[in-house]
Amino acid sequence: MDTKLYLKPIDFSKFKLAPWAQSKFSLGKILEKNQLKLPLCKAEIVIVGVEEDRNAVTRGSAKAPNKIRQHLYSLNRISPRFKILDIGNIKVGKTVNDTYFAVRDVCGSLVEQGKTVVLLGGSQDLTFGITKAFKENSFNLVNVDPKFDFKKGVKTISSENYLNFIVEKQPNLYAQTILGYQNYFVDGLELDYVYEVGAEVKRLGEIRYDMVNIEPYLRDADVLSFDINAIRLLEAPAQYFGSPNGLYAEEACQIGHYAGMADQLKVAGFFNLIPRLDHDDLSSKLMAQVIWHFLEGFYHKKAETPSGDKENFNEFLLEIDDIDLPLTFYQSQKTGRWWMKITDEDDTREQIISCTEEDYRLAAQNEIPDRWWRNIRKLNRLAK
Incomplete structure (x- = not known):
């Protein structure tokens, strides 16, 4: 499948590096060079944006992909030989379902070619489109979220209930884990339902107590869905949830690093950032740094399995x-x-x-x- 039919390429001239950035050592410069010289077949990791938020509870995250890029490109290139490409933004469909299918086709094609995909959202319901790419294979899903995006009895998908549609319509979902939920946002009946569908959950306090113990969940993940609302408002103001509690910036970056190191992770999506609610681009800068830590973890990971070695x-x-x-x-x-x-x-x-x-x-x-x-x-x- 020719993924170019779904994509709008990136024009790097529209992204100005921060005044402190050294152009020749920046991630943006290596991505711009790779766009000209590195064929897709030789890339190991691919960035793609999705400017879609029509099913969001609060609109505005469609503007996030390029805003994140603006700050991501200024960060360190990690390695001068990093085989990474930014292939642009997926064209938004006539309907949201069209966009979900485009996400499915692009992610599915790239994963089939052995690439790891970093998806810049957009609203978190795009996770449903990602999981559609696993029609033929079982997969493990990890969500980083302050609450459970399940709503019983709903018939229309949104950024607050997309997990219903994944659990009900994706039979190849093998395991699911929700990291960083906050107990005061979750009713006991919701917790019972999550256990009923076989998901594992880790409260924010459990994560903070011992970050190392969440690494195995990420190591076995095929899909990561990261909601910026899981980070406390003070450090990520560009969110509609706005809790004073949540992950600290360093903890969010640690999760990104663990996910990048994961042996079998295929798609990592970063969602729900609303630029118009941001202050001094703080949230966009933090999301860029979380993604950078993911990329660094990916570059330095040591894939290993007891079954083969x-x-x-x-x-x-x-x-x-x-x-x-x-x-x-x-x-x-x-x-x-x-x-x-x-x-x-x-x-x-x-x-x-x-x-x-x-x-x-x-x-x-x-x-x-x-x-x-x-x-x-x-x-x-x-x-x-």
């Missing part, structure tokens, strides 16, 4: 009283990261999933980790 992993077998088979854990000798192996009840299907050292320590104390229970249920469901 057992020599560089320590293997641990732990006997658990309530389980017939021993629990198997792996630790990378290079990075120190952990994985565990799960096998379905018929011993016909197995899967290696990311985990934490804490999961291993729990198992060593004869306590089955929650991550094992959640994933064994999913694996058994797939086996039936």
Whole structure:
């Protein structure tokens, strides 16, 4: 498929670098050079914008992609040999559904070619269009959000309920995690529903207490959907939600870094930034820095898996009283990261999933980790 039919190319002459930026060392300069010299087939990571917000609860995020670019381009290039392209903005469709299908086709084509996609939104309902690209393959979705974008009984998609449509219409959704939700925005019935559909959730306080423990969720993600409303208002004023609490800027950048390092992440979308609500472009600058940390993590990541490289992993077998088979854990000798192996009840299907050292320590104390229970249920469901 020729993705150029869907795209409006970037005119780099319209983006002025910040006065402090060194042009020859900037990300914008390498992107401009790569636009002329780097063919798409050789790119490893691709930036694409979507100026779409017609299904947003509060309009204005359609102006965000180029505003983010304005500040992203001034940041450091990370490496002079970084194989990165900015292929422009997807043309907005006659209807929002047309745009969703365009997002599906562009993301699907790029992922099929082995590219990682950074999608600049736009409103967060565009995540639905991203997940349409996984029609043939199962995928894991991670949302960074202050609340749950589920609304029971709705028939029209919006930036506040798009998760309904993903859960109901995307049968290949294997696992979903919501990071950074704030308890006072979530009713107990909503939490029950999220558990009912098999999602995992991590409160803002849990993330702040130990950022390292969210890395395995991002490591196993195929799609990241990042809502700027998850960041506290003081540090990201260009949002309609406006909570005094939320992620700090440094925590948002850390999440971006972890996501960039993720072995299997294919599409990362950044959404809901409303430039007209911004002060001194603070939010646009922060979103650009979150994305920069994603790009840096991507460039320096060390893809590894116990299933393909057992020599560089320590293997641990732990006997658990309530389980017939021993629990198997792996630790990378290079990075120190952990994985565990799960096998379905018929011993016909197995899967290696990311985990934490804490999961291993729990198992060593004869306590089955929650991550094992959640994933064994999913694996058994797939086996039936």
